[in-house]
Amino acid sequence: xxxxxxxxxxxxxxxxxxxxxxxxxxxxxxxxxxxxxxxxxxxxxxxxxxxxxxxxxxxxxxxxxx
Ligand SMILES: [Zn+2]
Numbered sequence: 001x002x003x004x005x006x007x008x009x010x011x012x013x014x015x016x017x018x019x020x021x022x023x024x025x026x027x028x029x030x031x032x033x034x035x036x037x038x039x040x041x042x043x044x045x046x047x048x049x050x051x052x053x054x055x056x057x058x059x060x061x062x063x064x065x066x
Contacts, residue, residue: 018042021061
């Protein structure tokens with residue numbers, strides 16, 4: 001499979017507070033100390049979960065007026 005796309009796996013997620021674009025992948029962890037995802041741009045809680053299937057957010061694009 002050629003690597004031609006900018007985003008190869010997972011989905012995308014927009015911060016509901018500032019609109020920053022993240023790519024999302026999920027990992028299975030036996031234990032997690034944190035169950036919230038905080039936006040690195042606006043530092044507000046974007047998402048929370050309650051299981052061992054932990055999403056990982058990677059910032060792709062900052063909002064224009066951050
Ligand atoms: Zn944000």
